[in-house]
Amino acid sequence: MKLVTAIIRPEKVDDIRSALESYGVRGLTVSHASGYGRQRGHTEVYRGAEYTSDLLRKTRVEILVPDHAASDIVDVLVSTANTGRAGDGKVWITQVEEAVRVRTGERGDAAV
């Protein structure tokens, strides 16, 4: 299994959810995040006003997926999150040792 993590613009989360559901993703975790990238939070504009903090509000989306699906899911995330402007976010993949579906005890790909 892989864990796909995406840091995206908060206003993109509904589009991302729809796109992932269309792809067939059956679960995900969304959490609030803050951070900065290469511009160190200085030059991005949020809803028309320049943000005054170094840390910009972002949304983290995490999806546990079978190995074979990870690359396509990254493509879905990147194409949906892209606006062409600085601050669109970042997506990465990490290897996952094991996952368990708590109710059934299923493990591995069957659990995600």
Ligand SMILES: Nc1ncnc2c1ncn2[C@@H]1O[C@H](COP(=O)(O)OP(=O)(O)OP(=O)(O)O)[C@@H](O)[C@H]1O
């Ligand atoms: N190297 C990194 N490690 C962890 N999180 C990061 C990293 N770079 C960016 N992020 C997270 O992603 C968010 C969005 O990053 P951002 O899109 O600004 O990246 P960037 O590399 O500056 O690209 P761009 O030039 O398109 O803005 C940041 O606010 C931060 O939360």
Ligand SMILES: [Mg+2]
């Ligand atoms: Mg940036």
